[in-house]
Structures are given as structure tokens and as C-alpha cells.
Amino acid sequence: MAEKLDQIFVQAKHELVRWLLCHVPGAWAEVLSALLSIATLLVAFAALFALTTLLERKGLGRIQNRYGPNRVGPFGLLQPVADGIKALTKEDVVPRAADQVVHFIAPLVLVVPVFLALAVLPVGRNMVVVDLDAGLLFFFAVGAATELSVFMAGWSSRNKYSLLGAMRAIAQMISYEVPLILSAVTVVMMAGSLSTVRIVEVQAGFSGWLPHWHVLTPWGLAGFLLFLIAAAAEANRCPFDLPEGESEIIAGYYIEYSGFKFALFFLGEYIGLFAVSGLAITLFLGGWTAPLPFVQWVPSYVWFFLKLLSLIAFFIWVRGTLPRLRMDQLMSFAWKFMLPLSLINLLAAGLWRFLPEGLTRWAFCSLLLAAAYIGLGRSLVQRRNLGRRTYRFAE
């Protein structure tokens, strides 16, 4: 029964393809199968996007002791629908001085790659659009195109704010891509594969009550935290939302976008967040595997989306808590803290691999990482890179 429920979507797809093949030539089987997977994924993540916009506003409201949206529908549940209708019916304003073609293409260059990146995420057992040998590499490769889109949007708008936002965004994305990939490399070292499906399989199984998730090892925990911080920066989430800081450069690179193009940017940003959170789940949190042995009867996709929702909730919580960083703080945090720590984490992962199993490697790796964290953190705070800044004239 549990098995059937787990594979219900896979079975349904097979049945649908078999039924469709009665009407179309057999050569289309693969195309049909892929199309069905893609359509399901698009619908699921678009729905999740709608839900998240509401959750974010509600959650931020509660964090600030407000109610949040509660007017449209019961408990404000229909708010995303109202937002969607508003975005669709708004006038599409393009500045006269803007570079029309690049201005038009930019949102597409953002949305297409982030949706492509979802293709390699295993959202459940046997539920992945393509199982590539180089799945992880594919994810980072398509993610690279988003930087170009941000630049295109910022430059083509012919607006000082948007160009400033684009430059900030590119600088930030390039800086944080290094620790992002370096912390993902530790998992590749352990799993011995770039395939996302294989990485999840490695983490399946339990020893006693504990699952074999990577996050439950010292290097995995450090890698997970580094990955999460870098992911927030890649997705331009608070506290790394300098590229679109509403209070300083209004909306950064998409200041000159309105109506549906703005909605596309919004969508692209959130789908990017989901994709990178999904990757964090796949790499460190065991993908679709159950956290405890006796709840394995719950379908695998439920676990994946539960983990995804809790990560999103965590991102919302962080957004409601932390103020925006300054540009120099952002950069010194990336290069003087994240980068050395992720290099040391690589070392720790290597040690973990070659030391014999037991308490010694636990103690050794934990001590190494803790010492690195404390040392780097202390030097960062003492150098006042994260402290108060002295101004020349403004005092």
C-alpha cells in the first residue's frame, strides 16, 4: 500500500503515456514521458511559488506582530490569485531610452535556466526529470546564466539604480558561487558521483535511529550551513539582498520592469530559491528519504516537499530577523570567512573519508572545523570588517 502510494505519480505517468501511445506513433514515447514530467514539475513549483508568496507575507507579518494579508478569501488564502491578476492586467511600461531587445529578453534568460535547474532534482523515489551523470554540474552550469540575465536587465534599463543593482548582484553572485560549489564538492567527494539521484541513494538507510544524512556529520553540518548561506546570497535573499535593496536602490535591476515582466522576475527569483534549497536537501538532508525508520511509509515526495517548505520557512524567518549587510561586509564575509572555511571543510571531508570509523574521526573533524570557525570568526570581528565603520565627514 505504502509502496503504491509512493509510486502513484510514476505509475500514473506510465499509464498516461501508454494510453497516449495508442494515438501517436511509438517514437514519441520518450518525448511524451519527458513532457509529462516537465508539465507536472512546472505546475507543482508554480503552485509552490504562489503558496510561498503568501506564506512569506503572513510569516513576516507575524514576526512583526501584524496579521499579514487576510482579506482575499478565507485567511487571505486567495491573495496570490489577486496578485496574479494584478500582475497580468498591469500596463507593461518600457522606458523610452531602454534597449528594447535586451530589456525584453532579460526576464526570459532568468526564468528558463532556473526552471531547467529543477530538472535534475529528485523530488521523490524514481521522480526526476533527467538523471544525468553530471547532474550537479548541470545545476551549476544553468545557474550561471542567471548572472547574465541580471546584468542584461540592469544594463538595458538605462537607469542608474538598475545598473548599480546589477553590478552589485554580479559581484555578489560571483563571490558566493565559490563557497557554494566548494561546499557542494564535499558531498561529491563522499558520494563519489555527480549524479543527484546517486547522491540521494548514498544517504538512504539508517544506523539505529539516525539516518545516513550528510548533515549529521561534522563536515556535512559545516557544508550545509555554508551552502545555505551561499544559497541565500545566490538567490538574493535577505540579508544578502543588496542588489534589490528597496531602501537604497529601490528594486535594483528590475526597477524598470512592470506588469508581467516584473512577475517573471519575481517568479524566477523564487524558483531559483526553491531550486537551490532543493539542491541543499538533495546534497545534505537526504533528498526524499524519511528522517526516521518508522515513518518510511510516508511517500517520498511528501518528505521532499516538507523539507523544502521548512527550508523556505527558515529563509523567511531569517529575512524577518536580519538587517541587510553592507557591500564591504558582504565581500569580506564571502572572501575572508566563507572561502577559507569551505576550503578547511574540504580538508575535513577528506580526513573523514580516510580516517577509520569511530569516535576519533568525529572528534578530529569537529575540532578542526570548530577551531577554524572560531578563529576565522574572531579575526573577522576584530578586524571590524563586520563592526562599526568610521566615516570621514559624516560624524
Added chain:
Amino acid sequence: MTADFLILSLLTLVGAVAAVSLRNLVHCALALAAALAGLAGLYLHLQAQFVGFAQLLVYVGAVAILIVFAILLTRGSDSEPDGPPATRGWVPGAGLAAAAAGLVVAAILSSRALAPSLQSSPEAPVRAIGEQLMTRYVLALELIGILLTAALIGAVIIAMTLPSRRSAEHKPQSRTSIPDL
């Protein structure tokens, strides 16, 4: 010649031509990025996953951004040259380019390395590449890895202002130099 090959080669060629003929430098850089992406698509079309994704990651993700940054930081993105795009020297230039391209094509066609691969395209799965890198080419890989890590750390050190220089920079701004308002 299939439809996907046609589309990808068209994208690559149009991008490349646009990159050298457009007047706006930023447009040129974007066209170059499109051409590089088309090239990555061609690699993928040849079943070379690793090379294709690496091309996308390195060239579209990093090199194109680097070029764009260089354009924006050195000259205004609006500055377009006045005269016609082709100068008087374009005839010898085109001749030289054709000669160079001919030489490369001739060399490739006559090389022995290509001959067997024309009949059976060897698949290069990621696993095989990884094994080769870890066994046969491990020394080269390690050297490149060390070089890149050293470059990374060097960049950080260059960016770090030394404490002594920093305090010297901050010294002149004493309070007395600012007139009291």
C-alpha cells in the same frame, strides 16, 4: 544533419557574426555569450556532457561576465564608434582570417586523431573522464588545482588591506581638519 544541430550551429554562427559586427560593445559581449552557449549545446549534442556543462559554467557563467565587467569598467557602455564598422584594411584582414581558418581546418582534416572517431563517435561519460583525471592525469590535475587555489588565496590577500597601510590611510582624517559647523 538534424534539426537540433541546425538550430545550434545557427545560434553559434549568428552569435559569432553579431559579436564582431554589432556597434554596441555590450551587445557584442551578449552575442558572444550566445555563441558560447550555442557551442556548449553543440558539445552536448555530441554526447560530451562534461565538456558541454563546463563550457556553459566557465564561458557563459564566468568569461562573459568578465568581459561585460571589463567593458563597463573601462569605457562607457554608450560609446559607439563613429565611422563605418569596416576600415580600409578589411580586405587583407579577411584574407588573413580565411588563411588561418583554412590552415586549422586542413590540419584537423589531415590529423590522424580524428580519423577513427569519424566512424564511431566515442562516448565520454563523466565517470570515464573522472577516472582518467584521477589515474592517468592526476599530476596535471593536482598541479592545476594547487595553482588555482593559490590564485584564489592570492586574490584574497591582495584584496586585504594591510593593517599598517590602513592606519596610515585613516590618520589624516583628524577632527581638527574638519571645520566645525
Added chain:
Amino acid sequence: MLGEGIIKGLAETGRNFLGSYFEPDRLVTVQYPEERLPAPETARTFPFLVYDGDDWQKGLRCVACQICEKECPPQCIYIVKDITKKPDYIGKLQFQPKVFDIDLSVCMSCQICVEVCPFDAIKMDVEFELSTTDRFGRLLLHKAELAKPNEYYHKIHPAEAAEVDARLAAEKAKALAKTQADAAGKSVSPKPALKPLAPASG
């Protein structure tokens, strides 16, 4: 240690989040159309004209002196004097406005008209739910819509209205005393036929 403050901050916001569900006192916002906060005594939106008694045309305090019209910075007031006069609260014959228009979409609620009015005829309202789709029909107010009774003024600004009434009553008593003294001194000319209007109630 690095990260300590982040944990503390997360705990604080987490407490806020959960607390907002269990302690309604935490929620500082008011669900506006259903719940309302009482307007403070000094609240003001747009001007209106005060009248005494029951008949707004007879009791209008405005004497069409046009000072407010001249002083209004955005020039949202438009006044046309009537030819006929009517007695004011003391009983003296004064001019009255034939047209008195205020364009609320131009008015900036500066209260200068109230400051300069020597007759306490124009005061600030607290009505703010004025949104409409008809900019000229509903936001360009005429004399009839502007005129509101003194009781209304007492309701929205009790302290201020009481002070104004006290001053007007004192002036009226002084004027009455003066006319009586004049009448006693001369005892020739009869009083004007019209009875002076009753002092503002309240």
C-alpha cells in the same frame, strides 16, 4: 563569538511569531473597516463651514470677507459675495457668501483658513473616508455640503468648540451691553426689528 547575535535575533523573532498567535495584545495593528481607533482631539482633514441654530442658510457664520480665499496657499477656496446682507450672531448686518466652494482634491489641510478667519466660521473636519470615483462631483464641495451645525463641531473638537463659544458669547454680551448703553444714552432710535440670533448652544 560570530553568530551569537544571529541566534539571539532568531529567538526574538521566533518569539514574536509564536506570540502573535497566542497573545492578541501583541498585535499592534487595527483591522480598519471593522475596528477603528478614536480620532485624537487635534485630528483634522478638510475645512467645513460652521452654522448656528437650525437653518444653515440663516445661521452661517461666514460673512464672505474672502480672507481665507486670499490666504489659502493652494487656492482651493472660491467665494462669491451675495448682494443681500443678513445679521450675524450679534445682530449686526453682514455680507454672506453666494458661492462658497472648496476643492478637497486641491486642499492640503494646512488649517491656515481656520487661523485667519476672524469670525470662527471655518473649522477643520475629521471626516476622511472621502474616496470616490467622481473627482468633480464628490470632491468639489459647495456651500450646502460644507455647512455643518455647531453641534457637529462640538462633537468632533469639544475643547476647541467650547472655547470658541465662550469667546463668542463674551463678545455678544459686550456688544449687547454697548447697544443697551447707547440706547439708554440716546433712547431715540428703536432697536433693529430682527432679534439677535441665539448664542450657540452646547
